[in-house]
Amino acid sequence: MTVPRFLAAKRSGRKLTMLTAYDYSLARVVDEAGVDSVLVGDSLGMVMQGQPNTLPVTVDEIIYHTKCVCRAVQNALVIADLPFPVNHLGVHKTIELSARILKETGCHAVKLEGGADQASVIEGLVRAGIPVMGHVGLRPQNVLMMGGYRVQRDGEVLLADATAAQAAGAFGLVLEGIPSSLAKQVTDQLLIPTIGIGAGPDCDGQVLVLHDMLGLTSGSVPKFAKAFCNLREIVAGAVGRYCDEVRQGSFPDSQHSYE
Numbered sequence: 001m002t003v004p005r006f007l008a009a010k011r012s013g014r015k016l017t018m019l020t021a022y023d024y025s026l027a028r029v030v031d032e033a034g035v036d037s038v039l040v041g042d043s044l045g046m047v048m049q050g051q052p053n054t055l056p057v058t059v060d061e062i063i064y065h066t067k068c069v070c071r072a073v074q075n076a077l078v079i080a081d082l083p084f085p086v087n088h089l090g091v092h093k094t095i096e097l098s099a100r101i102l103k104e105t106g107c108h109a110v111k112l113e114g115g116a117d118q119a120s121v122i123e124g125l126v127r128a129g130i131p132v133m134g135h136v137g138l139r140p141q142n143v144l145m146m147g148g149y150r151v152q153r154d155g156e157v158l159l160a161d162a163t164a165a166q167a168a169g170a171f172g173l174v175l176e177g178i179p180s181s182l183a184k185q186v187t188d189q190l191l192i193p194t195i196g197i198g199a200g201p202d203c204d205g206q207v208l209v210l211h212d213m214l215g216l217t218s219g220s221v222p223k224f225a226k227a228f229c230n231l232r233e234i235v236a237g238a239v240g241r242y243c244d245e246v247r248q249g250s251f252p253d254s255q256h257s258y259e
């Protein structure tokens, strides 16, 4: 997958698939299973580190996890999230840090939360040759301002953000936490692909946090986070059987021992 092919998918009506990944082993599985794009999201703060939100994630941590993912991925487009507050530090600082992420990891693009307010940053990055995906609607890095994660329903703001991100040169746009009808409206108006998460069925593609879609996340998950299997149960069952066999002395057996 390349940025031009990503854009072409919208023109040909082919739905785009995206999942997050943060480590070598799962990134390899996800890539080999045929996903179009892997996002090293700042959601790693929650699913990898147990943080309450994405705010504590640092550039160095994004670089570490993106390096692990890039070693695994052969086909998918790898996108690294800009962690809070990188894209609010001015155009030059954002270019400097994004270029560092690209150079040190080998990823193909960055994603930043923002639309109209981030137009000059997106423009600067694109002029520097750094492909950018925007992220509008519910912006998790705004969690403190929102007082929680709230569905965003202001159609005017959303359309202004989306069109500004496109005009600034973004090659794609995550639409998060918005009503399906608004997501359809935005998707119909844009030439660049929209990637929905909690944005209904009419986006040009979908993204989910890998641990949510594998059923690995503990505690409450958002309404849109469909678990396609129950990996938590599968892993817990396997660990339980391992413990039983070791305690009973049936593992290791001769098949798993050297002569």
Ligand code: KIV
Binding pocket: 020, 039, 040, 041, 042, 043, 044, 081, 174, 176, 197, 207, 208, 209
């Ligand atoms: O950080 C992340 O994983 C994301 C996606 C859920 C869109 O931003």
